[in-house]
Amino acid sequence: MIFTGPHPPTPVPDTSFSSFVLEHARRHADQVALVDVKGEVSFTYGELLAAVERVAGALRTRGFGPGDVLALLAPNLPEYPVVFHAAASAGGTVVVLNPLDTTPDLLAHLNGAGAVVLVTTEEQAARAAELVAGSKLREVVVFGQAPGTTPFAELLAHDDLADGPASGTLAPGPATGPLRVTDVDAAGDVVALLHSSGSTGRPKAVMLTHRNMSANVLQTCTATPLDERERVLAVAPFHHAFGLLMVMNSSLRQGATVVTMPRFDPQAYLQAIQDHRITRLYVVPTIAVLLARSPLVDQFDLSSVRTIVSGGAALDPRIARICEERLGCRVGQGYGLTEGLVSFMQIDGSPAGSVGRATPNIEFKIVDITTGQALGPGQEGEVLIRGPHVMKGYLDAPEATREALEPDGFLHTGDLARADGDGELFLVDRIKELIKYKGQQVSPVELEAVLMTHPKVTDAAVIGVPDEEASEIPKAFLVVKEPVTAQEIITFVAERVAPYKKIRQVQFIDAIPRTPVGKTQRRALKQHQDATP
Structure with missing residues (x-):
């Protein structure tokens, strides 16, 4: 049996990911799009568009374009989406890296992706020298200043209109504002590489196309909509699919204000909610436990919070209920994986323990883990998902890709689950053992x-x-x-x-x-x- 969700099919645009995310940006050009938690760096939506175009132009003049890979190694900062969408607008691919990873891990990711440009922070500049020595990197750009590197401010000051493109063909942006992007094959060209740890060994690079990413953002916007007056606290790391897609890009698509927080600290987190009058929190269960049980919560005014969305791991229904009662807001959770994020999301009336129903354009089935036979409601087996958000495959890993993706497009999640007659999904255990x-x-x-x-x-x-x-x-x-x-x-x-x-x-x-x-x-x-x- 194949299950679907409550939403009607929604067309996924055949356009570049950056054009889709920033499609409505000029409509609210004077509204703050991004601000760091200290209020020191910010971009309005108009400034964000201009910054993306200038940095994309600077990359093009350096010969960066289709087929090239930029590595982004940084915590959550307002400049992060500028760099991401600049590289994407230039027709390149972005590999997002975890600053907590070891140098050998980072070298493996850089060399596997073939990255030629690294954008990072002053704090990482010393390690960047090691990364350059062991990889094909030809330039390191830093937010700030560091010897032997290019200041990000230099790219931000670039006059793209004067120089024009160095490679690729520029296509006009959306009707609401001409974001200048290099033509891409939305369904085939990879815009992002994220790493997912498989149960068989070292992390694999997940290839997400422009269409994959747009479909993911579209699913988030439908399942957990925001309005333009909302303020989102972005502490979920942008190098993680949850932070990159659900928090950063879905919020920008909908015109919300994203408040970036580079690292989690309980007191600073609660202070940020109070100071910035945050309305939407995207959390992992660890943070949900803090909100439910920490005495620190009583020291801050969190009355602005309307909605909490939990992801990354299963949330205990008891913790969700305590959060709702303590903060007076709605708490929901979703389920997905790097290879296919935002696959399920709770809706009003979802039973306790469920991770929700399928989001737009998603089909799923439960299959017997031994025979692969499709099962019906109430029966436990592996959950397989299919939809336009499912990855293109694993980079340079055809065998692993074949193991994960069926010929008919269904993705093996490695998770044991059951579905009820309404299509609500209940996770039981992880077959992958992550x-x-x-x-x-x-x-x-x-x-x-x-x-x-x-x-x-x-x-x-x-x-x-x-x-x-x-x-x-x-x-x-x-x-x-x-x-x-x-x-x-x-x-x-x-x-x-x-x-x-x-x-x-x-x-x-x-x-x-x-x-x-x-x-x-x-x-x-x-x-x-x-x-x-």
Whole structure:
């Protein structure tokens, strides 16, 4: 059985992603589009359009155009969407990178994507030198000043109209304002590369086309609409699909004001809501727990908040209810994945525990995980989704792409779920076994590989264990050949991985439970784990 949602089919425009997102920008040119949480840097919608065009022109004069890749390594800043849409308008691809990743991880992403330009912050400038030495980067641009780099202000001051395009053919923008973009094949050209950790090893680069991204934004705007007077607090990282699509681009498409926050701090977060009179919060469950239970909340005026949208991991219905009662707002959650974000969203009347119904243009089915046979309402199996938002594939990974995408366009999510007769989706477990730590994806296989390099470890397995604040934390089960402390293991891993990937608990056991073919039986570990930290 194939399920659909409550929305009628909605046409996805065959245009560049930037033209779609900024289509209505000139209508509210004097309204603030982006402002940092301290109020030091801001762009009105008119200034945003002008900045995108100038930076796109600067990139074109440097020879950047179709087929080229720009890497963006920065926290949430008002300049972030300027750079993203400038590169996209020039016909290029943007690979968004996590500043918390290790240098070897970043080099792997840069080289895999073939990035030629890196845009980053002053704080990352020293590391950028290492990245240049180990990659094909030909220029580093920084927000601010740093030796051996190009100031972003230089690109922002570029007179695009004087120089004209260096490559590609410029097409007129939407009727409401001529955003100058290089012609693209919306359905075929990749505008963004985001990394998704698979259960089989290191992260893979997800290729999203202009049409994929436009479809995602369109789904968000329909499922969780904003009006032009709303103010959105952007703390979900823009390098993550949740932050990039739902928070940044969907808000700009609808003319809201986006208040950027480079890092999460509970008190600063609550202060920002009060000071900026935030109306919409996009949160991960960790932040929802803070809003529901922290005594800090009572010290701030959060009465402006109308809606909270949770994503990144499943939200406990009890936490959602407490948030609604405490803040006097509506709390909803959605479900998707980097390969196909905004696939489901709760609507009024969605039952507790549901992640909602399919968003516009989405079809889904539940299939038996052994036979692949389609199942009916109430039956548990893997959820597969199909729609214009589903990725083009994994970069340079044809086998992984074939495993993820069926010939008929359905995407394997790796999640065990069931649907009721109304098409409400209920997640049961993750087949992929990814660990969701504060909205970040952590691969157990990657951590196991690190653990196996420790000289005292003979076998290792990693699972995610429930944690109220973080959703899940990585826990290691180890077989060792000589005595070693849990803290020694935790420190060993922490020195080799990004902070969000650190092992948080360790348990020593006699043997790792495995199937006859050697696969780790993670469910058995979850059933028999103890509370040993």
